[in-house]
Every structure is written in structure tokens, then in C-alpha cells.
Amino acid sequence: MTNLKQEKLGILASELDLEKVPDVQLPEPAPDGRIRVFSDKGYATVGLMEISQEFVEYASTCPLPVLDVGTAYGETAVAVLKKGGFVIANDVEQDSLNYIVKRKDITDDDRKRLYLKKGFVPFDMDFEPDSLGAIHASRVMHFFTPNEVRAFFAKAKEWLVRDGVIFLITSSPYHWFTPKGFAEEYEKKFKEGVEFPGVITDFSYLEDELKTGEYNNAMDPKIIYREAVKNDFLIKKLGYAKGRYDYDYTFAVLVNRKEE
Template sequence: MNSSSFEENAILPKPLPSGLIPTLNKMGYMTQFLDEYSLKFIDHPNSADKPLLEIGAAFGVATLEALKRGATVIANDLDQEHLKILKNLCPEQYKCNLMLAPGKFPDEIDIENDSVSAILICRVIHFFSPEEIKAAFKKLFDLLKKGGRLFLVADTPFQKNWAKFQPIYLQRKKEGAEFPGLVTNSGEYITDLGFNLPNMLNFMDLDVLRRELQEAGFVIEKLEFINRINYPDTVRLDGRESVGTIAIKP
């Protein structure tokens, strides 16, 4: 987590007309607004004794706000170029409280167990395979201190540009599939914004998240759909575009 090796001339990519900013590694888009779960993460009251951790921080919209509020933040991302841009965007007075942890979560992250007070993983987990999700939730649980909170947001298949996939998801759901939102050929279904997405996505829903969190040992404080009023019109559907949860390590 050494920030000194990161160059400071990296530039934030130009936002799309919708306001979404494409990631450099074709793993979706970063929003420029903070949803209510990200806001609760950055205002977490127990961040004084142990740092916050953001998994899949991209260009750091949440991390930067947490730093401004006085937190120490470990920012992780799969793409080191994203973290270079984050560091470049970070005001000089906050860089002493920013630690960068590039690598694929959870296997490539070297952080001690019980060492963070809160974790944000926003619009990331739906890029994980079923096996990766189970390993990730176990790691998230281990990293948190006792009483620490996980703030998680993930996309669902209830998005207008995924209308072709929704009947498949619903049929799998009816049949009791463990991960009914798993897509391995995204290009066959998506009708907008597909150019910056991988082939595999694993859309979440309330049931899947509840099961996986509880199996990892978490106690769920809040779990609900999120109405994505700031998503583009080509994506917004019926107020169930994302799911959000707050879970506690007891």
C-alpha cells in the first residue's frame, strides 16, 4: 500500500453525455454522484481508530469525500491506472491519509484481518463469479473489526438495457437457481452501454445478497432495492435498478 510509486500526471477520462465515466479496464462505469450507502460509508462514525476501505474505488469519488471528512482510507482497485488518477485528484493535504492497494480482490489484497472499521464495495460485486463472491464475502468479514460495517451496492437485472435478459433471470429464479443473475455473454442481451462491460456479469437481488451475507457471518442491518434516479433513461426501469445493504460483523 505504498502511494509513493504512483505517478501524478494521470488524467480522469471524459464523462459520457449521461455523466457516467468509463473505467479504463472495461469493467463498467463510475458514477459522479454518491448514493445513500456510499454517503453513510464516508460519514461512518467509527473511522477514527481504524481506516476505511473501499474495494473497487475506480477514480475515487467516495474515497476522496471520505478523506475530506477526516478519515484515513485504503483505496483498492483492480486497475493501477485508476489509482494513479485517484492520487492525482486527491488534494495535497489529504494524501497522508490515503493508502493505495492495487490488485484483484480478494486474492491480491494484503490487509490484516480485523483492521478496518468500515468497507464500501459499490457497483463491483456484480462483476464477480459465484465462487469469487463467496470468497470475497468471507474476506470482507475477516477484514472488518468487530462491530464494523459493510456498505455494499450492486446492480440488478431490472434495468431497461437488460430487458432481453430479464425473462431468463425470472425463469431461473422460479427454478431456484443459486445465482439466477449470472450472465456469461453480455453482448447477446444488453442494448446500451455494453461497449465498456465484460462478457460475464452476475446481477444481484435481495435473496442472493441476503443468503451470501448471512453465510459469511454478517448480520444484516438494512437490505433494499435502490431507485437509480441518476442513471441514464436507457437504464432506468422501475426503481429496482440496484440493491444496497448495510451488514455488521457481530
């Protein structure tokens, strides 16, 4: 790997002086164990959903670094490290990255395979073409505007090698927090030609402790299929995943089939 590619991957954790990295205290967990993230856009969970587990297994044998978008407190990223993979932990909050690099359950050897990358995917960074083996984005893309969704797929196509894989989980229009009748309105708008019919900006119907930011872009498999195929991704898996209810999340495993 060239020095330029290594530099663009982020800060290699093993090169940090841990004594100079601030200690970070996590927020108190909710009764169900979830922990609110520093960006105040929801909660991180300790358990990994099935698609995230698949990403970990894939990353453990991947010869290239993999990207964990919106890593929060690093549960998925650390799972990759423990399987021997090279992972880029990305988050918009520096406190999240500071917490991860000083986690008690990672070793000095793990830190040699851990890169830290602060910023917002897709616009705050620009990895080298063909430098990533996989991208994991769990419960972050519903915070993307339509333009950011389009840019994410275009950038992923560029950053990933051919046959590199996206592992995606995002909120569906059937998610438990959506307002009553939202799914029906979503389908109506879709049939009328609205490109992204799942945008929510008014959360006044929710109790304050349930609010996760001021914006959500719910997407069903039709939307993911459209954006993936437009960018030459092969659909390996696509469907709904269980959250609180059976259809809370849309998931996808997408294979990059760009021309070599």
C-alpha cells in the same frame, strides 16, 4: 498499528514522490457526465448514491482504516478523506490510483490518510484479521463470479473487526440493461435451486456503447441475505436502490457479528 498491518494496507500516499507518479488523462465523459473506467467494465459517476454517502459518514468517525473496493477515480475515497477518515483506495488499474493520488482536490494532509492498493478483491490481497473498520463496494460485485462472491463475504468477515460494516451496491436482476424477460427467468431459476441465477455472459442485445465488459452477475436481496447470514453478518439495511429505474440496484448495509 503494527508495521505488518500498515504494510498490508497498501502504499501510503504521503510517502510517494509525486513527481515520479505518471500524470493520467481521464477519458472523455459521456453526455450524462459518467466517465468510462480504465478496466472498460462500465462507468464511474461523480455523484454518490445514498449508501455510499452513508459509508462516507461512517468512515469519518471510524478509528480504523476503511476499504473502498473498485474506487475508480476516487470520488468516494476522496469524500472520506475530506471528512477526516483513513481510506484504502483499491482498484485493478494502476492508472486509477495514479490519478487519485495527484487529484488537485486532495492535500498533503489528505495523503497522510490515504493508502493505495492495486489488485482484485478478494483474491489479490490479504489484509490482517480485524484490521478494517468498514468495506465499501459500489457497483463492483456484479462482476464477481459465484466463487468470488462467496470469497468476498468470507474475507470481509475476517478482515473487518466485530461490528465492522459492509456498504454494498450491486446490479439487480431488474437493472435497465438486462434483456427482456430476464427478471422472470431469474426468479424461475432461483425457485429451481440455481444458486446464482443472474449470470449474464451474452450482451449481443445491447448497443456497443452500452456494453460494460463480458460478464455480469445480477443479484437480488435474497442472494445478498443468504451470503451475508452464512458469514455471520447482521442485516441492517437491505433492498433496492434507484438507478435509471427504481429497482436497478440491490443495496445492503451489513454488520459483522463474528465471534470475538
